[in-house]
Amino acid sequence: MSNMFCFQCEQTAGGKSCTGKAGVCGKQDTTANFQDKLTGALIGLSRAAKHSVPTDNTHRIMMEGLFTTVTNVSFNDSTLQDLIEEIHREKEKLYAGAEDIDMNTIWNGNEDIRSLKSLILFGIRGMAAYAYHAYVLGYTDNDVNQFFYEALSAIGEDSFEIAQLLPIVLKTGEINLKCMELLNQANTESYGTPVPVTVPLTVEKGPFIVVSGHDLLDLKQLLEQTKDKGINIYTHGEMLPAHGYPKLKEYPHLKGNFGTAWQNQQKEFLDIPAPVLFTTNCLMPVKDSYRDRVFTTAVVSYPEMVHIDERKDFTPVIEKALELGGYSRDTEFTGINGGKTVTTGFSHGTVLSVADKVIDAVKAGDISHFFLVGGCDGAKPGRNYYTDFVKQTPEDSIILTLACGKYRFNDLNLGEIGGLPRIMDMGQCNDAYSAIKVAIALAEAFDCGVNDLPLTLVLSWYEQKAVCILLTLLHLGIKNILLGPTLPAFVSPNILNFLVENYALTPISTPEEDLKKILG
Known part of the structure; x- marks a missing residue:
């Protein structure tokens, strides 16, 4: 096998792609190439699904296969080989004539087509992780399952142009919203509604x-x-x-x-x-x-x-x-800002239960702005932006957060507004669903659109779950999102221009400049 080609995560080499014997994440070139082969086999499986109805086992294999290729999941060539063989066996049951594809035909193709296909592929990889977590709890959704085949078929289609791929990019966001809703249902019905x-x-x-x-x-x-x-x-x-x-x-x-x-x-x-x-x-x-x-x-x-x-x-x-045996005595650790505790559990169920207090506080001028500062953390320099941003937010603002990016600031004590803590952790990355529910509820309460709310989304990304969440926000028409610490290497200049022109997607600059722009 040749050297790897991978540009799916934020830390990709030189902000372009990992192409040597190992990726920045530590993945070896053999592993990266097996993951490409696995993806090509899944495209073959999606083609076979056009000839015969996929079974529950087919859906499971599809979810596991996509999930396995998310960054920092598998570093093991032998397990990847085993999964490829399992995909091939499943494909034979559906339709033996369906062919896999060589992913190099996509990586070496037109950069705008490659960019759109990458948005779809990386989006469904993240979505497959959410679907898998719901699946193991016994929850599935037919639209979600079927979209994996539809999306992969489109990725493997040589004749598709920009006009055909763009709607599928946005549909990825639409279906991911259903998937996050499904996982929220699975988690809350299994374990209860989170409480602070x-x-x-x-x-x-x-x-x-x-x-x-x-x-x-x-x-x-x-x-x-x-x-x-x-x-x-x-x-x-x-x-x-x-x-x-x-x-x-x-x-x-x-x-x-x-x-x-x-x-x-x-x-x-x-x-x-x-x-x-x-x-x-x-x-x-x-x-x-x-x-x-x-x-x-x-x-x-x-x-x-x-x-x-x-x-x-x-x-x-x-x-x-x-x-x-563990530690011989109680051992005290702190967060990166020296805090000894962190809070969590502010799901949409909790926040909406006090929606009247929140609305009254906004009307009274006690809350001036909401910031959703969340997403993936990572090792690249520049991520202290998110800590500094939160520290500099006005004292009469609320910070909603989710995913592991919160570890940059979740041990800070920024006080309360009307009995509500200024920092409210809504949960895992898939709990972006909770943030969306809160935003929609506030928009309804104030009889305006989400984009008209005093709400700013400041997102950090690292891997593919962040990609599918971003696509969901774009599907909902949410604009003026600040994204960092860098823009995705797989988004071509033309596609980036499209996102900027249609959604005002903006890279972060400095906390001072961005807050000045947001707050006027």
């Missing part, structure tokens, strides 16, 4: 396990298997919002949150006397100093790591926790 909660960053003495990623079902199963074993459970990264769900809060050994955002794991896990379970993406290349303590499950895979299969028997993780 203060989460300590101190780790108590004794054995413990750190759980990273997004999958609440994996966390629930681990909590059940560790009951009465003297092992405490701590969330990490995007698992933090789990503390807000009533049925997960019922477990007294779900104690707190360990560490900060995902990109700091290589230093934060160096000497941790406990195992770490990765349930979804955000796994970084594992250092030798802690490789014996890392476990993966579901689609996450790393060479030579112990993988917990679909039976979800977490005994190896539990045994490692007991063996390592």
